Amino acid sequence: MTSQAADGPETVAASRRSKITPEREREFFDAVLEQIRECGYDSVTMDGVAASTRCSKSTLYRQWKTKPQFVAAALRANRRVRFVGIDTGSLAEDLREVARAAGDWSHKDTKTLQALGQAVTSDEELAKALREALVEPEIAALQDILRRGVERGEVPEGHAALDYVPAMMFGVLRVRPVLTGEYADAGYLVRFVEAVVLPALGLT
Amino acid sequence: MTSQAADGPETVAASRRSKITPEREREFFDAVLEQIRECGYDSVTMDGVAASTRCSKSTLYRQWKTKPQFVAAALRANRRVRFVGIDTGSLAEDLREVARAAGDWSHKDTKTLQALGQAVTSDEELAKALREALVEPEIAALQDILRRGVERGEVPEGHAALDYVPAMMFGVLRVRPVLTGEYADAGYLVRFVEAVVLPALGLT
DNA sequence: CTGTACCGGTACTCGGCCGTATCGGTACAG
DNA sequence: CTGTACCGATACGGCCGAGTACCGGTACAG
CATH class of the missing domain: 1.10.357.10 (Tetracycline Repressor, domain 2)
Structure with a gap:
């Protein structure tokens, strides 16, 4: 338990069912939100997101059923607490x-x-x-x-x-x-x- | 130049090229703005505006070249001074x-x-x-x-x-x-x- | 009465996007 | 080495909306 704890760069991912790593998922979410900010919701296409992340549209539709569900998932993943730690006493x-x-x-x-x-x-x-x-x-x-x-x-x-x-x-x-x-x-x-x-x- | 200025109720329309009266035009503008408020810009269709005003899509495209130009014209016609006459002295x-x-x-x-x-x-x-x-x-x-x-x-x-x-x-x-x-x-x-x-x- | 020009209606083309289906490649299990 | 299951790519069907073309009706000019 001393020398075999290899927390090196190649993390073991054997237990994941989907081959989409959380980091990869994050790329999808960042891309779709960025494109939405850039061009608006209606102008963003699933083809466009797939192309910009060099993945396949199939991959997106395997994980999320529709475009709004995909965007909603991206928003939820982007959720975080704002103004955290602001407490100066005044x-x-x-x-x-x-x-x-x-x-x-x-x-x-x-x-x-x-x-x-x-x-x-x-x-x-x-x-x-x-x-x-x-x-x-x-x-x-x-x-x-x-x-x-x-x-x-x-x-x-x-x-x-x-x-x-x-x-x-x-x-x-x-x-x-x-x-x-x-x-x-x-x-x-x-x-x-x-x-x-x-x-x-x-x-x- | 004195007696020929006929500003009666039946305004002489001989000089008008289009048969669209200003009142009719106003109906088009009101309809498109209302539908935009209702469903958003992208969801509004020229067919929809034509249907709701019982005119033809051809009529709209004869007056305005594209959808954004049509909407822009509607906005300009809707422009008016707000807060007019507010001057209470305080x-x-x-x-x-x-x-x-x-x-x-x-x-x-x-x-x-x-x-x-x-x-x-x-x-x-x-x-x-x-x-x-x-x-x-x-x-x-x-x-x-x-x-x-x-x-x-x-x-x-x-x-x-x-x-x-x-x-x-x-x-x-x-x-x-x-x-x-x-x-x-x-x-x-x-x-x-x-x-x-x-x-x-x-x-x- | 006749011609003109616009209006309304409809059919059409063209392009774009959602969502699905299919196929070859490949990484990993046993 | 072989099978499985997912990934990426591509092609496709279906739908819908922008903008165009055409056609009959009709109001007004002369």
């Missing part, structure tokens, strides 16, 4: 940190939401996957941050502006490209927090 | 009035933006028409209202929150359906103005 600083973090990946998520916002009206599973991947985790994390601020007494419980903070943040994030053509970066969002969110919460 | 009341007005037609415009937000990436003319019809007039009207408030001295010129008011308002408007599934109504928007916008502007 609500104002937490919100600035959220703004900085959001500025980093806002391009991708905003594009994805924009591109899929239309498709979800015709596929409930896709809509659920989209909400669970890109909406609910972020809202929940933001509300956790606000809740901790209230518990520390920085903002009075039931403050009128509390309910609107998530909508404000994500609203500004999503609508910026429509208004100016540019995506919201960290600097813009931090200034927004300072100029609007903090004053509205009474944090000067 | 910035706070003006903003509440904007919120009330926006609550009325926000459903339609939000749906239109959502449905076309994807299509505009592949057609520049469509993108321009969309901006000029649904974005720029509203932003300009809102900025006029803010400017008048500044000129009256209600808000100091260069106040940090001023730049973010349009993005906030339209952001909340557009993002509400994504977060909760409901469209923002007048009550929600007025409460948002009171809880966030006015405090951020220092209007208590």
Whole structure:
């Protein structure tokens, strides 16, 4: 048990039924999401994804029955907790940190939401996957941050502006490209927090 | 040049080449925009529009060369000034009035933006028409209202929150359906103005 | 009354994409 | 070495929508 524990580069994959490794699956998911951000849901074709990943359309259809199910699976695999570890002990600083973090990946998520916002009206599973991947985790994390601020007494419980903070943040994030053509970066969002969110919460 | 200007009810149509009256044209535009809001840009077909207006596809293609040009024409015809006549003399009341007005037609415009937000990436003319019809007039009207408030001295010129008011308002408007599934109504928007916008502007 | 020009309807071509079927290659089991 | 099962490639069927062509009806001009 000392010399035979070979955790080298060639990991043993003998137990897998499908020959698609998780890494390979990840390539499929990344490719389809990237193409969706690029051209929109309707313009993305299974042929295109297969070609760009140098796999066969058969391979995709062996794993996922339809295109929306494939995209939904990609969204679920992409789901992860946002704003994780943001807990500075100060609500104002937490919100600035959220703004900085959001500025980093806002391009991708905003594009994805924009591109899929239309498709979800015709596929409930896709809509659920989209909400669970890109909406609910972020809202929940933001509300956790606000809740901790209230518990520390920085903002009075039931403050009128509390309910609107998530909508404000994500609203500004999503609508910026429509208004100016540019995506919201960290600097813009931090200034927004300072100029609007903090004053509205009474944090000067 | 004095008596021959016949502006009676039966307007002389001798000079019109097409037999499509402006009212009829309006029916086409209303139909296509309604179907776009309903099913999305890609799902709308020229056959569908022709059928729902009981005209022929040939008639549509005689007037407009392609589908995106047809939709762009519909958007341009739908362009009108928003928030017109809102000038109560008080910035706070003006903003509440904007919120009330926006609550009325926000459903339609939000749906239109959502449905076309994807299509505009592949057609520049469509993108321009969309901006000029649904974005720029509203932003300009809102900025006029803010400017008048500044000129009256209600808000100091260069106040940090001023730049973010349009993005906030339209952001909340557009993002509400994504977060909760409901469209923002007048009550929600007025409460948002009171809880966030006015405090951020220092209007208590 | 006659001609013209547009409208509505329909049939058609063309291209694209979803999803399926088939076939050769190949990695691994025994 | 042989069999099995999956992968990649390709071809195919079916469907649908953009845009075109044609044809009969009809309103209006002269």
